[in-house]
Amino acid sequence: MFSLPPLLSPAHITGQPAPYAPACVVSTAAGALAALAAWYPGHWQALLLLLPAAWSRMRGRAAAFAVWMGYYLAGARDIPAVSMRFFSGYGELTRPEALVLGVALWIAQACVLATPWAMLKPKSNASAARHALCAAIATMLVTVPPLGIIGWLSPAYVASALFPGWKAPGLVLGITATACAASVSRARFARQFATLLLMLSVIARSVASVPVVPSRWTALDTRLGRFDQSSYASLYARTQQVRAIAQRAFSEGATVVVLPEEIVGLWRPAMGYWWRDDIQAFAAAKRTLIVGVDLTASGTPFRYTDSAVVVGADHGRLDSRQPVPAALWRPGAAVSAIRGSLTQPYVMVAGESVAFSICYEDLLWWPHWRILLQSPDVLVSLSNSWFDSDLALAHIQRQGIAAIARLSGVPLLRAVNR
Template structure:
């Protein structure tokens, strides 16, 4: 047993480094996460698999520890419980997929990858190495995703080090020629710095400030203007009238985050507003678990949580474009963006309200993820965040 301790310790340190670098929020470091496949395959027993899987995921998701404390204004223990609970799916899936037989490990890693993409395990499928596809293979589309899948499986074979060298070559070449996806005209993603007050300040003054921000963007040539998640708060007929009147006589269309209430709960939505009125454009497929989406609530007599529309509305039509909307938490997962691309999306619109992540790299990771996916498919990208 003691002879296994040193190799396991080395693998654990390597997994922590892969999680730390790959999910630092630096886009061009995303491929460091691919090292996890090689590290996982080198584990000699299930205890080592558990340690390296936990080390990688907990390090990659380290921002959650601070974010939960900030969001709930609570002590470190609440953040720690959330952080550990979030890792359970990832660790158990990779533990179950590992085999004592080296020859079976590539297939096991493929199974683990697939399980961590789709619900239910995909609900906490953060830190997925497939996200690095867009950095290693920009513009390759589905072929790039296939190449990344094959590469990760190759890392789990005896030829893993040779595969790592090949992937490193793609990494270096991509970094040398890298360009970010373009924001298409006439779109404009508005970045706000309103902290926790965004969506919570229900005053008329706040709405007028946002309207003024929209008109300012329009004066610079934008006609499709995107505001962050929850920007408009709880959507009401009064607000609808205010915004409609403010946009009358202009060619401006606003895409903005809000909450659509009904007696059973609410939807985290994107609204489309112009001088003719407003409509719900998109309902979030995966709201943030626990803080928003609580499917167990009715069992305890709780009402009012956000609904998850898992596989609904993957694309929406805006200005003649097929748009892939992604709200906040959806940007950390794999299946929402892939479902949207399968549905023929030709532009990605990503919004978030990241005030609670201050002091962590969560928003930077979300941005990096969106840029990577947009680069993989050669798709224009519009981002709008509040911090």
């Protein structure tokens, strides 16, 4: 039998070892399995450490890219379905058009988030310290803006599993654990450091307690579906539904009631009139309602904030620091949500300091920087999931904000519309 001379072997032609394609397939599958194990349907975020460990063992940037590509594709697998439902639901695109857009966004987000891991992949013979440093830098790049604007599924979430209640130091130790996982098979000092981190994790988990939500605070899930705001008849019907839900909760003894994101839609003068008597009654009875609304910021081009508004016995608001890209946040478009300031203070409600997470923020770390430094008394999450409540994304979103609450040691109240 004839054989290829050395200079014409596949390794020389492609610049990769002969089993190049199979290695990439295996790497992609490994990343996908890690996503399923760490997130829905799995719930073991500590397994995120397997990703940097596998990444460091890959030979070549293509295989390193593949493992993270598989992870982000599997973890964000609902983007095509969400795009189809959302954009066709509002009549902006047909279902086929919205599906095509969703597939493009799904592939693009995986490529964007996997790229830092490929670019920073050291050569196989690089030192353990270099592998650790590159893993830490890549983790930061996919967690904070600009890439962090789509920074869902960040490996930094391992911090909440390992160091609950340790706030900012816990996040730093979690990123350190990611770096350690990338170098643990390469140097003795990395294994010793990993042992230390394991001991600290055992201590953190053993002393962690379950935060308690303040008495008579309640978050209400609703099943009102997509809000049709095309007529005053539909606006009034939704207002009546939401008013009845809030009044029923207060009549059952609640003093603070939380309703979902955008549950009353865009706040108009007519809605202020419809709600006026209720808000005055809430204030007189020392009751507080937290409700999700859209507030007009400018008329031309039309800009609005996706906000949580506090009315009744207390007053305040917080604007979403990152509305959903493409769906709500569309810089340059005729209609777009705008981002709220990252320095917005906590809102005082019934004597408690409250931090907010509005919908898409549940999936991100950076909007919540303050709660890792200055712990609030309560973390309130508002979401509107009429387009994804039956998908894995809804479970992953809940896991994400629960992880942030767990790391910060803060009780979580969450209201969702389905």
